[in-house]
Amino acid sequence: HLAKYYEKQGNNNLACEYYRKIYPSSFLPWWLVAYLTDCGTFLISTEGFQKEGADCLRKVVNYGGYNLYRKNALLSLCLSSEDDDKIFAIRYLLKSGYLSEAWFILYNNVQSEFLTYVGPSNAIEKWRIFEDAGKGFVSQVKQNKQIEYVSLLYEYALRCSISSAKYRLANTIFDLMNDDFPVNFDPGEYLYWAGQKAEKDKNEEHVILYYNLLLDRFPEHKKVPDTLFLLGFWFYNKGEWEKAQKHFENLEKNYPQSSYYPRAMYLLSSIFEKKGEKSKAQAYCQKAIQGNLGDYYVHCSAEKLMKGFHVSDEKIKIVSLKHLPVSALVKTNLLTIDxxxxxxxxxxxxxxxxxxxxxxxxxxxxxxxxxxxxxxxxxxxxxxxxxxxxxxxxxxxxxxxxxxxxxxxxxxxxxxxxxxxxxLPLPYYKSVVEWAKKMAIDPYLMWAIMKQESSYRTSVISTSTARGLLQLIPSTAEWIVKKDSRLKEIDPLLWKYPEYNIALGTAYFRYLLERFNGNIVYAIAGYNAGPGRVDEWKKKMKDNDLETFIESIPFTETRNYVKKVLGNYAGYHSIYKGF
Structure with a gap:
């Protein structure tokens, strides 16, 4: 606040002095990201403090958590007088999909050099950069002195050609990549991204092309474990078990720390089950449950071991998904706390x-x-x-x-x-247990939802204006207050207060449970995507199998959301059983 005060007063020296004191001494917590963004933006535009400003902004950009400030930090970083900072920012903008911003900055930084390659500015067609320039552009880029900036244009052209589904053009770009081409960017990231886009387009030829290019050309790349799983999963869904098995076993052998490991082991177990090799299927289930509690596939594997291979739950010590109540409103012995x-x-x-x-x-x-x-x-x-x-x-x-x-x-x-x-902690204990008891809901389930919605943060506001611990949209909060008489003393405007937000979210989830006859899976999906969409998805279902329903949810976000909440829920029961 002092820094802001002196900034408004026009006293840059004192403003800089206080902004510099914001810089974290050890690690960067999520709530400090906003302050650091303002700090970096001011310092980078103030003579004599640009390096410190750039350091602040890079810290914001590299922060790995939920980050609403990354784009602003990147744009501010482009104001740096250092080429390295600008190139870092432009490259990150490209990687993050901010193509228009990257295009504008690139065009202004290398306008004269770029015009040499593609002609007058009024003839530039943004989505046809590489097509217009062709191989001549590549050969000229090799001889250019400002090679970093023009290489970024090349990178931009690659991204645009994939975005506009001009795969033939993208293939030409990849074919031109060789050791003497001076492109200082990460092509593995783009091959991975191109493979994911081809998956969305259901273009099998290009899924296999891009993922295999990444595995063959960049075997040490950080995206190799993810690529192995995704390519294996593509073949698994196609029923090509041998190819799927090959990729999953590669992941097992070389990347046991991958977040995809439990899921790959679970799918390998399913493959060997289909082949009739039960001992191998059981062995892979045992490997899958070595993952973290709260992982959906860890708890799926626990269920398979108990049900399919008759392993006692005392040996496994993990609550399976099928042991969670999913067919009726929960009546549980609520936790007590001393x-x-x-x-x-x-x-x-x-x-x-x-x-x-x-x-x-x-x-x-x-x-x-x-x-x-x-x-x-x-x-x-x-x-x-x-x-x-x-x-x-x-x-x-x-x-x-x-x-x-x-x-x-x-x-x-x-x-x-x-x-x-x-x-998987138990924050806001009193409020969660009190309102779970009033609404006849297992409190562990509300904590499981809270972790996925807000990571237990009270002041979070999403891009869709959902707010607080349980991320209710204001209109939904107002509606549930009018509908449920138990909320008559709850003010939806006080959403930052844990007790109020928990009351609103728990009441809304109770409404969803009643609407779906106590089915927790449908209620969780409805909490994320809306109950109307869940009704539509249920109508298209041929049977009532919940696992089939989860895997057939058309929205990737909702499908993953349901799995994560169920995983969290089973994780809570595994950790605090008999608490």
Whole structure:
């Protein structure tokens, strides 16, 4: 606020001084991203502070979490006086799909050189850059002095040709790639992206072409594990089991840490089941359940082991999806909590006492305190076990940012020792249990939805204006308040407050459960895509098998959403069973 004040006063020196103090000392928590964007934008446009401004903006761009500020940071980074910063920003704009912005910046940076290749500016057709220039453009680019910028034009041409479905043109571009062509960008990313686009277009020839190009030409690329799975899954859906098996086994052998590993093992188990090789099918199920609790396919594999191979649940110790109630409104023994025990654990710890206090209010102060405590853990002033208390208090995203930061020296041990409660915590406990009890819903299910909707963050607003912990659109919140008499004292305008948002979201989910006769899968899908769409999808179903329904959901976002919420739900039951 001080920096903003001095900026408005025109006192750039003092504004810069306070902006520089915003720069994070260790790791970057999600809520600091907005401040850092303003900080970088101001510093990069102020003489003498451009390098610090560029560093701030790069931190924002590279932040891995939910990031609404990346595009603004990239555009501000293009104001840098350093070519490296501009090229980094333009390349990221291209990779992120902001083609128009990238085109505008490129055109202005290399206008004179570019006009040499493609003629007068009034003759430029954005979507035909490479087609107009042809191979002559490539040969001239090789001799150009400002090779980085013109290489970016080449990259832009590649992206445009794929976007406009001119695959023949894209193939020509890939064929021209060789060791002496000075393109300093990541072609593997574009081959991966082109393969995904071909999948959406259901163009089998190009799916196989682009994915195989990536695997053959760039065997060390970071997208190889994902590509192996996607290509294997493409063949699996086509019923070409041998080809699918080959790619899944490659993933198993070389990339056991891949996020796709449990799913690949689950599908390998299905392939060997179809072949009648039960012992191999069981072995791959056992490998699949080694993944993280909360992974949909880990819990699917647990179900297969119990049902298909008669392995007892005591040996597996993982709750399967089929053991979750999906056919009726849930009547469960609700959790109880000993508040005195928690107070005793917190004791006279000032930071933790204030943290829990602010968590109940849903205010941003809890994020600042969590950030401070994580810094204390990093310097050895606190025990790592406090990370569990932090997660249960609400600011889980700050804890995750800390764990995943390059500064966290004990990353592996933290994940192994405490990962279950840290990644699937019980924040806003009183409100969740109270409203779950009123609505006759399993509280674990509401936490499972909350994790997927907001990562337990109170102040999140999505691009569709959905708000708060359970991400309700304002019109939906107003509608459910009028419909449910139990919400008569709830003000939907106070969505930032955990108790109010939880009340609204839980009541709306109860409505969906009643609409779908207690079916949790349909209700979860309706929470994401709307109940009307779920009604349409149900009509097209030939049978009532829920797994078939999930896999046949036409919206990729909703299909993945349902799987993640069910995975979270089963994960909660696995961790806190008998809590």
């Amino acid at each position: 508040e005195n025990k928690i107070k005793q654990q917190i004791g006279t710890d000032t930071e933790l006492r204030w943290l829990f206090y602010f968590s109940q209010l849903g205010t941003e102060e809890k994020e600042w305190i969590a950030y401070y405590i994580c810094n204390q853990i990093q310097t050895g002033k606190r025990d790592k076990k406090d990370l569990i208390l932090l997660s249960h208090a609400g600011p889980s995203q700050v804890v995750w940012d800390y764990i995943y930061s390059i500064y966290s020296q004990e990353f592996a041990s933290i994940r192994e020792e405490y990962k279950n409660q840290i990644f």
